[in-house]
Amino acid sequence: MNHTASNANCSEPSGKPIIFVALRASIVFIILCGILYPLAMTGLAQLFMPHQANGSLIKDASGNTVGSELIGQSFVDPKYFQSRVSSIEYKAEASGSNNYAPSNPDMLKRTQDSIAAWQKENPDVPISELPIALITNSGSGLDPHITPQSAEVQIPRISRLTGIPAGRLEQLVDKHTEGRDLGIFGEPRVNVLKLNIDLQTLLQ
Amino acid sequence: MGILQILIVIAIVVLLVKPLGTYVYHVYSNDPNKTDKWFGWLERFIYRLIGLKNRPGMTWKRYAVSFLLTNIVLVALGYLILRLQKYLPFNPNGIENMEQTLSFNTIISFMTNTNLQHYSGETGLTYFSQMAVIMMMMFTSAATGFSVAIAFIRGITGKGATIGNFFEDFVKSHTRIFIPAAVVVTLVLVALQVPQTLDPVLTVKTLEGASQNIAIGPVASLESIKHLGTNGGGFFGANSAHPFENPTPLTNVIEILSMWLLPASLPYVYGRFAKNTKQGWVVFGAMMTLFVGFLSLIYFSELRGNPAMNVLGIDASQGSMEGKEVRFGIPQSSLFSAVTTAATTGTVNNMHDTLTPLGGLGTLAEMMLNVVFGGKGVGLVNMLMYAILGVFLCGLMVGRTPEFLGRKIEPREMKLIAIAILAHPFIILAPTAIAFLTDLGQGSITNPGSHGISQVLYEYTSSAANNGSGFEGLADNTPFWNLTTGLVMLLGRYISMIAMLAVAGSLVRKQWVPETIGTFRTDNGLFYGILIGTVLIIGALTFLPAIVLGPIAEHLKLG
Structure with missing residues (x-):
């Protein structure tokens, strides 16, 4: 871990990089948790447990x-x-x-x-x-x-x-x-x- | 049998606190450990995708800005999806775009981990919105809450100037806790008959030849994270009372454990960070004591039943069954209600509006105190806030500067804590009063008499505590309720989070005071008593008048 090495960075007042990280993180997690996860679960459920998965x-x-x-x-x-x-x-x-x-x-x-x-x-x-x-x-x-x-x-x-x-x-x-x-x-x-x-x- | 099945679930929780807490500690301690091998590759890939080159520790301000900005971006994107859902894919049931104030309320509700629902999932959301907005926010809001709680723990227990890196905590919460757990729980729930499909509403011809439309959808993948993330927003209007969300008593137990285990293990995680697990067990013990008290209140008053129904001459020995499902009966319904309002999940497997007055009081009181386990991280942070307050009160009594975990508690911290503690009742009681003074608020009350007061009080308490359950009779999908509860949820979530991060940021930089024989200990039975006392006294002082007008008056009238 590089906590100690980069402690100096943390006092940087600039908020600019944070907004870009926040934006990219949001998009990544919308895709991962909001699209890939439910679709993968649907696929597995339909493949292995179709009776239960369909009601x-x-x-x-x-x-x-x-x-x-x-x-x-x-x-x-x-x-x-x-x-x-x-x-x-x-x-x-x-x-x-x-x-x-x-x-x-x-x-x-x-x-x-x-x-x-x-x-x-x-x-x-x-x-x-x-x-x-x-x-x-x-x-x-x-x-x-x-x-x-x-x-x-x-x-x-x-x-x-x-x-x-x-x-x-x-x-x-x-x-x-x-x-x-x-x-x-x-x-x-x-x-x-x-x-x-x-x-x-x-x-x- | 009723009490035994409740005790078994509590015993499972107590037994799993240590192993689960140890795992969670390793996730956030940032020391190299075995789990790096399983999840490290995925995290490195995500760090690269989001442009996080190195992960320096942050000051509390930078941490707060990071989590706020991430939440603001998610709110903006989610709002757009809700407003445009008609044009997006996975809409086999032809659902329209969501109205403005309802979209505002919904998006705030899910980002703040509240999951108050003024819409009904069957008719208000497309499958795409259920997945890309609702399920996504169930992950991200839980991860946000968990990260902030961990940062707070680092602040009050650690040495050095920083409280960790928000984005690192946020990513790890997903990769090492919520996503793996959600995958496992989803598949178990499907095996136990919870549906998971993208097909539209089913139409069948019933045994009597009538036509029945059955709403369905990707339910299991929502159900798992709904509980794991202490979110609570149901796929269907009836939430976990709906047989597709919660088909058997076994799924009921799984859902209870899913929402309860992580919050219950956090005090232990705190103990590990403080390098004194007794500290954690004292907090856990105080939470569990309060929990058992409220659970008993709910269980026994539901079992006693509704006096108005008991005199009708029917066999009412089962208890108050209005609003409850046969498969759960009184024990599984009471336990679920006690856990959902303790862990501020807000999922319900019976209708809280129909609870007996004292049963309803139990659920209301847990949200008013907001420290009995509590939602993803927030409950522990609130409880530690009361712990510092308790230390402060004891310090005043003996005339010593109060210390907590080897650091002096000074005016700056106490002011921040006072703001956080007072904000909670203020954002409950002030809007409740406004609702009663206006036709816009009064017009939505559906149950007459004192119970109407409880309906309004419950709605704002649930919003402020970021719980999200409701006395659902309240006709709350109006601009007035959408906007006021939206604001209460925002304030309820972010005031205390920011104030507590500020406390952590200020404590982390302080000199350690060596422990002496005169140091007031916070890891023993005496402090356990002081903690419970502080919580109950502050809670009673702020909320007793409102409670007397609502549930207690109704109870006395019913006899």
Whole structure:
């Protein structure tokens, strides 16, 4: 290192050389970090992990692409397992939520409406068993999961509407219940789209 | 299980502080070492490209001019790209040019390492802008912050007249830390399903036969540096709550570690430079203590849930799930929120606007103090500023000239530190007051009551601390918010950086005072307590009234 040798330079008051170095450094790092790096990463990802790199798309039993396993969908038909509340109705060209504060009266109103709708569609399940996760809005508005309990409480309704025995539906929910990552991180969950793809097969 | 998974992540951080800190020390100590072999060739090539023939040590003024000029050039080029993005390549989704005040806000936001976002990535930026502006600045702003922190450490620990060469530090931050780490984390994230493509928005037919458009893009390469550089600006509007940015609890842990490890290891790096690692552990201990306190506040109040929802008769035992993702639940969401506001990253995996009042208070308080780990370098510099203040206060009590690391602390240093410490609350509270006094500010509040106060307070606190997260309900893409938060971010970043470089420049030239039995020690348990006390007292004195009007009032009303 030449720190000591060139200490004299540092007292140079002239700012001229610095601006040229700054300009050239900026251009070099725009090219290196802003163009070469992301393009190289895209190339490697596409070459070695195309499924993940392109959004983990998922097919139904007959081979049609029906969405991404990571992006939630809105299920209107009560014969299907329902996803969580989404203010953007799972329209994934955008993302986000209403950002309701805990004290916001609009959120309270929305939740009361959800509870009333639940009681109407699920007369067999008391609201004391209705999990909070199912009637709250996720942060992304695209949550692909519901809690295992949120899936179980929907079984009586689906069984009644479709005629599929509750035991068979329970097997289906069990099959699609994912545990915590590495047995410790996160929460157990059920992917609604994957579950409904299997349910659709049963329906046909 | 909730507490255990949090403890495991904290344990990983504590275990990795020493090895990582040792590596970072070698990078900047400028003594020959093994890593020269791997990275030296690339650095020599870059030095030649940028016309840096030799790399003389700089005075603090020259160092400050160098980093400011580099940032100004990057801001100018980045601004041009945003304003002209429609005409540039990689725009498969046909996105328009960005509006003036929004471009101003965005470019300041990313250059200052804040990453406050008044746009939504899905609709506001082309892939070229995401790469050449956003990702590029995520590297360069982090490298700038890291370099300045190292220069400050050299100043307060070293002997001699200079604090290092900015361009050398800047290049090495990229070549030896951020680029290699970003490459590894990007590929791991892709393996765990984070997309990385240049294809346009996907359109699929859903299971029920409806049409769904899915925004996608080069997400993983942004996601890695977003956390490693404590930047925090999301590819998508929903940031790390979006399943493409953060698909599993495992990616959540990786993102937490990515943003936390480097800031956490800096106190150790400081200890190495000071040739007394105990100095570093005292600072680390103080940071970790404050962190665990705020994390507990967030975790337990989210777990307790929202009283207004708990009385509705549903099963609310899981806690407050509004604005949170099922895969993360309360533990991974609380930990993420505590780390992102501590490390001033500003990435979010749940919506902070929806946090319970005391949970929101935890995130707000970490940014107000701005010393709990802190963003790339800045947190350590702020904490050392409080350390010098603590020494000064103790000196006053016993009537001795205060000393820090063997050098006398005199009026010039204390004046600079006072400016830096007072600037932070001033640029938060003054604009907050202005926003409440004007229709332009008030009109953007979306949640009624005390929470509206929290929304505004959070926005400016996040800007001043260069954090960048938001109570995102605030309708903040208006010229008023774009310009005021832009200015707050600028002042928040550069006042303290320049003041602290000046302190370093003045300390580095001072005579060493030999240590005697009367020297006040800064590497023991007593000083750990004094440090925490100084931070909390100054923080409480400045921010308590504002906090009482916002989150505390909301908490009391909710019951």
